[in-house]
Amino acid sequence: MTPAQTVEWRDGAPHSPRFNDIYHSCAGGLAQARLVFMQGCGLPQAWARQPQWRVLETGFGLGLNFLATWQAWKDDPQRPALLHFASIEAHPVEATDLLRSAQDQPELAALAQELSLQWRDLGPGCHRMSFEGGRVLLTLCVGDVQPMLRELVFYADSVFLDGFSPTLNPDMWDEHTIKAVSRLCRRGTRVATWTVARDIRDRLTQCGFALQMVAGLPPKRDRLEGEFNPAWEPKVRTGAIPLALRAGHCVVIGSGLAGAAVAASLARRGWRVDVLDAGSEPAAGASGLPAGLVVPHISLDDAVLSRLSRAGVSMTWQQVHRLLREGQDFALSGVRERRLDDGAPDLWHPVAGWIKPAQLVKALLAQPGVTWRGDMQVQSLRRQDETWQALDAQGRLLAQAPRLVVCAGFGSQALLPHALALQALRGQLSWAWRGAGDDDAFPDTPVNGNGNFIPQVPTDSGMAWYLGSSFERDSTDTRSRDSDHISNYAKLQTLLPGTAQALAPTFEQNQLQSFTAVRCTAPDRLPVVGPLDENQLPGLWLSTAMGARGLTLALLCGELLAAQWHGEPWPVERKLAAALAPQRHSLKRKPSV
Numbered sequence: 001m002t003p004a005q006t007v008e009w010r011d012g013a014p015h016s017p018r019f020n021d022i023y024h025s026c027a028g029g030l031a032q033a034r035l036v037f038m039q040g041c042g043l044p045q046a047w048a049r050q051p052q053w054r055v056l057e058t059g060f061g062l063g064l065n066f067l068a069t070w071q072a073w074k075d076d077p078q079r080p081a082l083l084h085f086a087s088i089e090a091h092p093v094e095a096t097d098l099l100r101s102a103q104d105q106p107e108l109a110a111l112a113q114e115l116s117l118q119w120r121d122l123g124p125g126c127h128r129m130s131f132e133g134g135r136v137l138l139t140l141c142v143g144d145v146q147p148m149l150r151e152l153v154f155y156a157d158s159v160f161l162d163g164f165s166p167t168l169n170p171d172m173w174d175e176h177t178i179k180a181v182s183r184l185c186r187r188g189t190r191v192a193t194w195t196v197a198r199d200i201r202d203r204l205t206q207c208g209f210a211l212q213m214v215a216g217l218p219p220k221r222d223r224l225e226g227e228f229n230p231a232w233e234p235k236v237r238t239g240a241i242p243l244a245l246r247a248g249h250c251v252v253i254g255s256g257l258a259g260a261a262v263a264a265s266l267a268r269r270g271w272r273v274d275v276l277d278a279g280s281e282p283a284a285g286a287s288g289l290p291a292g293l294v295v296p297h298i299s300l301d302d303a304v305l306s307r308l309s310r311a312g313v314s315m316t317w318q319q320v321h322r323l324l325r326e327g328q329d330f331a332l333s334g335v336r337e338r339r340l341d342d343g344a345p346d347l348w349h350p351v352a353g354w355i356k357p358a359q360l361v362k363a364l365l366a367q368p369g370v371t372w373r374g375d376m377q378v379q380s381l382r383r384q385d386e387t388w389q390a391l392d393a394q395g396r397l398l399a400q401a402p403r404l405v406v407c408a409g410f411g412s413q414a415l416l417p418h419a420l421a422l423q424a425l426r427g428q429l430s431w432a433w434r435g436a437g438d439d440d441a442f443p444d445t446p447v448n449g450n451g452n453f454i455p456q457v458p459t460d461s462g463m464a465w466y467l468g469s470s471f472e473r474d475s476t477d478t479r480s481r482d483s484d485h486i487s488n489y490a491k492l493q494t495l496l497p498g499t500a501q502a503l504a505p506t507f508e509q510n511q512l513q514s515f516t517a518v519r520c521t522a523p524d525r526l527p528v529v530g531p532l533d534e535n536q537l538p539g540l541w542l543s544t545a546m547g548a549r550g551l552t553l554a555l556l557c558g559e560l561l562a563a564q565w566h567g568e569p570w571p572v573e574r575k576l577a578a579a580l581a582p583q584r585h586s587l588k589r590k591p592s593v
């Protein structure tokens with residue numbers, strides 16, 4: 001983890017020892033945010049009544065520009081429905097410094113408080129923070145400015161060029177940075193900065209920005225504002241930035257966590273979403289799990305799955321806190337991870353715990369704009385007159401829309417047999433009610449490692465414990481099996497021997513309940529999120545193959561898909577998103593339906 005950047009407070013002004021420069025003067029931070037950046041980019045007028053607005057900033061610093069933009073959004077009756085703020089920061093400060101920097105601005109202090117609550121675990125990469133019920137989204141990209149700009153994929157509407165002085169932090173302002181910024185601009189994107197240095201003006205002009213010097217914030221005489229309006233036609237990198245869509249009508253197949261998450265993310269952006277499911281209740285598949293863990297995946301080489309899982313854990317808890325009842329539907333209890341294979345000391349994951357996924361599915365489907373339709377077994381998909389049609393076994397039309405997203409877990413394979421290579425992975429969870437004497441033998445918090453054990457979850461009929469889970473490849477049999485209880489118990493014996501001993505009579509007398517379902521995995525164990533083939537099969541997308549980690553990954557995948565449709569900043573780096581694309585090497589088959 002990158003150590004937090006030290007801020008020295010000198011006579012009330014924040015100073016960076018690393019760059020030997022001030023972040024902003026004592027009273028000047030907010031004024032600079034409002035005059036130089038907001039006004040310089042024509043805000044708030046420019047965003048009036050837009051479905052969304054995307055700000056790109058090159059240096060987050062103490063976050064005053066973000067807080068001022070957020071506050072202006074809150075105060076504006078004509079605000080855009082969604083405000084995205086993507087900002088790069090190589091050296092994030094401590095949360096306490098964010099708070100201190102905003103403390104003299106009463107209108108920002110409460111927002112800084114909210115920001116500080118999500119300001120944690122800021123290692124290299126993109127971090128999504130969500131405010132105002134998901135309508136103000138901060139994507140903080142931790143890393144050097146040039147590589148991080150290359151990881152971003154969206155069209156900015158406003159660019160705030162900020163950072164320490166060009167003489168003290170030249171990389172922030174050199175031609176490669178300006179060029180990378182220009183690649184994220186559409187014609188008409190406004191740019192603003194406090195510096196009017198000659199070489200920076202020249203670089204901006206060479207990259208296609210038309211600039212003006214206007215009266216600056218004293219003591220500075222001038223500041224710079226302008227617009228991206230190159231004399232040439234800007235290059236659109238193939239496949240990198242899809243054209244932003246207008247929200248319309250869309251069909252989602254599958255109402256597990258993956259489908260519900262896609263539906264909610266699209267509905268928040270104004271889509272009308274019909275969600276079809278074969279089941280008579282939502283969460284009829286693996287997401288009907290009574291309780292499961294949301295916990296980061298750890299690997300020595302910090303593999304793609306580990307990085308994705310961190311982003312997913314953070315997004316899941318943000319939404320779970322907003323949508324579910326703490327203590328009843330989830331507990332952010334922390335999770336102890338036992339390192340049984342390598343004999344290493346246990347790991348403690350503080351931002352981890354259990355959730356009831358079916359409750360989350362219901363809450364996501366209850367968002368305005370989402371219509372759930374049960375008992376709808378989709379047999380086939382057909383493209384006709386620029387719409388996608390979902391048909392039943394008799395060939396009757398169940399639903400149609402210009403865009404369709406397949407989120408049917410392992411059922412996705414049968415719907416797209418020639419395009420996918422997904423595998424079924426049957427799993428059984430063993431559970432029972434807690435007994436009077438269990439307290440002494442049970443851990444206080446969930447434990448994972450070889451399987452996992454969740455010691456107490458409230459249900460309508462009392463307190464329950466859950467022991468997961470078995471894994472059987474290529475089986476779709478959802479009948480409960482005693483042999484799976486036995487294999488779960490064997491895992492418990494290594495995971496928590498004392499607990500296993502206390503539960504021996506329950507297993508011997510088979511006083512157990514079970515939950516059995518089929519997970520869906522891709523050959524490389526990563527989710528499949530993206531268009532199947534936008535050239536040949538336009539409008540057909542997927543979010544599936546959540547494997548054994550759907551509780552952690554499904555919401556992130558839903559947001560990624562919606563961001564891709566709308567040309568918004570993605571919640572993860574370009575490289576991570578590419579690892580999930582349906583066209584990735586390991587899945588390549590001829591795309592057809």
Ligand SMILES: Cc1cc2nc3c(=O)[nH]c(=O)nc-3n(C[C@H](O)[C@H](O)[C@H](O)COP(=O)(O)OP(=O)(O)OC[C@H]3O[C@@H](n4cnc5c(N)ncnc54)[C@H](O)[C@@H]3O)c2cc1C
Pocket residue numbers: 253254255256257258259276277278279282283284285286287288289291292293294357376377378379407408409410411412415426427428429468469470515516517518519520543544545546547548549550551552553554
């Ligand atoms: C025993 C067990 C324990 C687990 N424990 C954990 C855990 O602790 N943590 C974790 O993160 N994950 C866990 N998982 C994995 C997690 O449950 C899944 O990754 C996640 O629920 C997958 O969600 P999904 O929406 O992709 O699929 P599902 O929830 O399976 O949803 C797919 C939906 O599509 C519908 N459908 C399928 N085909 C069609 C069709 N043709 N027409 C219409 N509808 C269709 C189904 O009815 C179903 O409702 C566990 C899974 C199991 C089985």
